[in-house]
Amino acid sequence: MAAALRADEELMYEGQPKGFPFGNFNVEDVMLPEGDDMGIPSEDEAEEEQEIQSESGFGNVILIDGLPQAGADKYGKLTAILQKIAGGVGPVREGGVTHPVDSANGQSKGYAMVEYESPEAARAAAAALDGYALDKNHRFTAVLFDEAERVAAVPDEWTPPEARPAAAMQDAMGWLGDARARDQFMARHGDDTEIYWNDVPKQQGELVYARPFWTDSFVEWTPQGSLLCTLHRQGVALWGGADFARFMRMQHSGVLAVAFSGDERFCSTFAEPLPGPQGHAHGPPSAFSLCVWDARSGEKLRAWEGPQADYAVGAAARPDGGLAWNAFKWSGGQERPYLAHLKRGAVAVYEAPEFHLLDKKPMRVPNVQLIEWSPADPLLAAYQAEEGNLPARVAVFSLPSREELRAKNLFSVAGVALSWHPQGDYLAVQVDKWTKSHKSTTTNFELFSLRERDTPIDMMELPSRTEKVHALAWEPKGVRFAVLHGDGAKVSVSVYSMRGSGGGLGARGVELVVSWPNKQASTLAWSPQGRYLVLAGTKHTHGGVLEFWDVDEKALLSAGEHFGVTAVNWDPSGRYVATIVDASNSMDNGFRVWSFAGALLYKFDRDRFFQFAWRPRPPTLLSNEQVADIQKNLRRYAKRYEEEDEALLVAADSEFVAERNKLLDEWKTWHGAKLRWAKDAQANGVVRPPVSDFTIQKVEVSVIVDQKEEIVKMA
Template sequence: MAATVSMADIEATARGLGIDLSLVNLDSITLPLGEDFGIKSDDDEDIYHEEALELETGFGNVILVDNLPVVPPEKFEKLDGVIRKIYGQIGVIREGGLWMPVNPETKKTLGYCFIEYNTAQEAELAKEKTNGYKLDKSHVFAVNLFDEFEKYMKIPDEWTPAEIKPYAAGENLQKWLMDEKARDQFVIHAGIVTEVFWNDPRQMMPELVYRRQHWTESFVQWSPLGTYLATVHRQGAVFWGGANTFERVMRFAHPQVKLIDFSPGEKYLITYSSHEPSNPRDTHRVVLNFFDTRTGKLMREFKGNADDFASGSSSLTGVSWPVFRWGGGKEDKYFARLGKNLISVYETETFTLIDKKSLKVENVVDFTWSPTDPIIALFVPELGGGNQPARVSLIQIPSKEELRQKNLFNVSDIKMYWQNNGEYLAMKVDRHTKTKKSTTTGFELFRIKERDIPIEDLELENKNDKIVAFAWEPKGHRFGIIHGDGPRPDVSFYSMRTAQNTGRVSKLATLKAKQANALYWSPAGRFIVLAGLKGFNGQLEFYNVDELRDHGHWRTLHGHRH
């Protein structure tokens, strides 16, 4: 029954607010038509309304432990102590948070118990660590989250066929590629507003395609081929698509997601979250989920301490991102991650380790995939004060056969650069002198597609030059290097194949004293941008490498959807 408010109450409230009701003409107020008075409910914009109702059950911090010994009252205290000793090491059990039901007739326990932790993360960890735990030969624990138990209890006893929904044609997610002006799209997210624009260089002004407030709670990200625009929310990630409609395509439930990553062919999405432990001395708990982008199905879940995922290049709260690196081109067949003395390589047919075991490589510190083929290039540094040389190896996947290896001496660091077509691999090798007071830099160039994978050494004319940048021509045989120590370094161009010399690297030309610190080839090759970023105030110089002719100076740079 609705509560009633008297006129006296209204007048008293008005006096408290300093309002003279005699001056208010209520009849002059016209409300919009409709039950909601024309005001759109916030619930309509709640992207994760359904998921929130499903996920927030209130029992995520409770586990059910089955297959416990059935004991009489005199042994109850001992069993209680054993359970607390096992599960108290994993997290903090709430006061009164351990309950073992008892048979009212026999007074014996029923062989299971409920344990309530302070946090859901502790409950998940307890399930991971103790499901399958062997107390003795007759009692192997079966552990489930209470939320899962409740879900299983709702499954009907009788099977019923799934409802087959009629086919409904979806949005053409590649429609933007058919733009009659051949334009790209770019997205800007600032504050609460996200906007998608057509980039039209002829008009010199972007054209607004779509604008929305509160579209994301964190950030937005294009998929590699531009098919999807992903938004990130507390309950997970959402895909949107279309040239100008941006309809919701798929949702991926992952509470507290912080980062996302795509496979190169857009077949899979990786979501990442980290959770602070209740004990400050423990490391963050990490959850990584692999989803099929077309169906939204969860394909594989990885959980563990942040330390388990800490190997790699860039770190976030102790975890390297991306944790997994994709290989095998756009077919999305393989992915791998670096561990201690090993590389774990998985295949996406079953989302399990190839041959059910990792590739063991003692002291491996880095690896990269060929962009087109299932080949891994790995690097092992010098050991034993130089007694054991550094090593680079090429490994074929899935056979794990070593295709090529080279030992290198006096190496302080190596960086690997694959050519986009996978035809060449350049390794920048920093070498120290015997006294280790100075370093020189050279390159090891691998011809991947040729028989026996020949390797060439390349040294600059001045071996002491600092290497500022390196970039392969995407669809060709050339590469550029920015080198030098001064504010205006030189830019040199080389070719792996010329008419005069098809099997040896050749120098083409050097541009002297350029205000540049980055190189960007056009997608089809031939043209290159010498970019002076950050401290160089954004100066850009465009060159035709076929002719090495200056094509002008620009001070703006645009980012695009593709």
């Protein structure tokens, strides 16, 4: 029953339907004040506004140059062809094609203007038609009309801009000067993002910086760890320095992903239209935009916009047919970066810093389906699927020369996966092949040795070719790789070496090092320094089982458990490893830090835990000879570091004792004050109430002072 209105309220809501404003009324009967739509335009007004926007500007008009100059006899046919081409890439407004004619000679002027139904459609059409080959002598140049006007307005004489003083920048690498050589990590949980030192002697993380609502989606370290990148609806921002001040921001509405070049100088951002009200998308549902930026100045260097279908080729296509976020791939290493993406039958490679197409044309690779850059060199591996009588093949190309270093033909291919060694020394090609019946598959590996003359290829098969391969992981700074294989809940882990018996530089041939059967593992995690390998059960069926192995000694160092673990992440030094349980699990969110040998050091539990990432380190400035000399004479340095570690432990104990003494002193002060108060009260005749007026209740409380977990090996 609606509440009764007072007299002043009846006057206020005069003319409104009965029951207004308490809910039981018809919205259609509500009368809005004249000229006031309460911020909610009607459907008619929305359509009228859209019509006005479409007809009053040139945002939905493109200019196409490069057309033939046709006389009156061919003008109609050329215009019809132009209308068909323009309509094939987007919806053209009725009568929207304007093909001017020169009144002096009666020939067309060689350009045309096309008006599309929306600015989004016009941008997509300009991207699709730019470079379109009408015939061998005529290639289109298509730009937005507004862009053509802007270019035409540029004065003929260039006036250099006034130099602006550079903003003071904090030292982005200052964290590397930590006296205790600690690493930092980022933890994101709830609405908070926090940066910590990994303070192992104190068995906890030391907070460096914390900020709520720092990002709208996720954060990411740059490849060398100098800056932290946050993603927002408006674009991305870069932060760094001791107090994580903002270094740069780049506006790209609706950004979903970001990727950096290896030298951190450039980055790319990816966006696609997001669903709006009632499920309608803001723009064509198949559109996307990718921008390349100078990360130091924030300048936009290049942009790609258009239908996703033109770029969603092979592995670059998502299961729903859209374009994968990582379809544009940065080359590895510290040399001049390249950016590459798949095309139909080709690979487009763009060269920094202008990001023009390398050699002004795509690299022809027939039926290419997958590409992967070497992490260390400008080498590109490409997989080409079978087509007709042509077999499938995997080839490695050197850029910018486009030289094919080595290729391997493959037959009866069901699937291929490419896996580069972290230092680019080797490339593993996992080949799943159909059996003759096409009802099952077998697996073998083609292993390219990139550092050896003529790039030799070794072929390796597992003892049982029909076993399923779950993962392959290369040993960093080493010559070994581990394979996770088998069927059922328990699988096997086999470690192979790329050097044969003796292991010398001249030795070749793949050799089995060790195999561990019946393991509850789904993830292989090598230490970034090599030698140590963690087997982790990151699937729900594996219960979070962890095993820490020394592959050199083929020995199990320790076994542990982190129930619900979803990821394993080594720190850059290889001394510590974190196991993470993120918010995809409803319980026990957070992470644990372990030593390389599997000793649990400390825990970090937080609800709604989303992300953990160690801060990367830049490449060492030491030569290989200097690193080898340090490793050879490590015992000489060990004593000094042991003394420093001991001093830190003593300092930590001293801090703990000092805190205990401080609390004891505070309690003694409080207790003494209460004793003086009691004596003064007694001297002034204050009578203490009899004990019988009170109820005394004894309560026992248990407090866990310390807790340690130890793995006991049963005899």
